[in-house]
Amino acid sequence: MKTSLIVICGATATGKSGLALELAQRLNTMIISADSRQVYREFDIGTAKPSLTEQQLVPHYLINICDPIETLTLAQYQEKAQFLINELTITPLLVGGTGLYIKSIVKGLKIPRVAPQPELKQQLQGLGQRQCYDILSQIDVIATNKIHPNDEVRTLRALEVFYVTGIPISQQQGENPPPYPILQIGLDCSAEDLEKRIEQRTEKMIEMGLVKEVENIINKYGWKLPLLDTLGYSEIKLYLRDKTSLEQAKKEIILHTRQFAKRQRTWFRGDTDIEWFDAKSLNLVEQIWQRIQEFFAYYKHLD
Template structure:
């Protein structure tokens, strides 16, 4: 059995998961695409040292910021952790929809690592030519990729040139055979926006500016991760392009936009059981749902 806790950023996933994990005496598996990287702590809302001592957390701080951690690597590591925790239902917690989908749907992911040299050569040809090639070697994939989407076009061509097979023939789903309960946290947009604003200011108070300055000094300002949410805005401030107040406002705005996309993603999956983040009895309601789900599994078996 697997329990998923998902939802938009700042919806309270981590706090709820921490309380549930202690009741269940189980582990938490992170489903956050930035928390896998070391030293990116405050801006990714990574669980504190104290929280990680209360409950074992996995797939956090597992690679260097300069590494390219792929979805395929995440899937393998998460699946292994779930298998090892067969007796106690682990909690898969996060807001990276593709990470969660890779587990709950058992996505078939081509095991082809990024090919920097090949990509650099392909990029020089221009997106128009690249997409034209893709339509020739993998028309099915091309139909699902927008002509201007260079990232997905490059990936499809990369897989084709490395394996000799179209990426469309290597994709699909192979759902796991264990039962999965998916818990989603959501609420009124105004409340989620309020939470985002509060958390952004808390990150500043915790030392986000200092963290970004350190990361720039250590890895250089061209590090791709420094162009992600929260870090990019503070990097602009440190470069003297905008004021700190403007950086904070931009972070709040961009986080709200990101949260909207997350909500749209998760709402597309009817199997998710939704709970209101403002409900005072949230923990007990979710706990009751877990008990009911567990009992239904026992009856079936």
């Protein structure tokens, strides 16, 4: 078949990585990560990054491509992933829970190629969110219809894009879906089952050495590294600063992961192209394998 893509998505702890590993071996293909934190080196246990053994079983791409002090933009991720997909003669698996990463590929999001502008951003922040939003409403009313008045991040980004390019961000956005066929597989389970999975996963991360991983990162990059304020790392950072117990830190990780998973489920449910499977199904791999064979057969017939 010509270029095509299989997506494995869903909330955290639903078993995407294990399923992808099994399917990739059957297909003799590679896995492209769609995880916004696995791109960073040294953030391994807390991001559930594939182990070295798993990476030896199946080639994994777009993991460990940035240092923790660097920032990978959505546009940069999209460019790297699209290049891989278009260059391959096999069908890769795009696997992860970062909805915007996946959407940037399957919908072909048009993303303004404007690098972050630290000095400009600092100047704008000095004006305050209300004034920045007022400025944006004068230059790009379409953008303000989509951006909440309190959303500082998106307001500043829209102003950055306008001041660098002279073109409103709303005129630079949109979708340009890729021409190749895409099969999107979603994994889900009941809230009760997902909570159990999250609890088990958190316990496993602690056993694998999450505390030591965070400690090493702090020793190397300092307490203020932005990535340390993300899920799993911020809670352990508080523990290392003697502001909570390890047991309480674990409870906070579980709670925050549950909240994150809920947001992920809401995001992915908004895409009607995703075909959902029960993560607890005893013959899950065979069900999805059959669906993949149908996908290949259908598009081969069209060719």
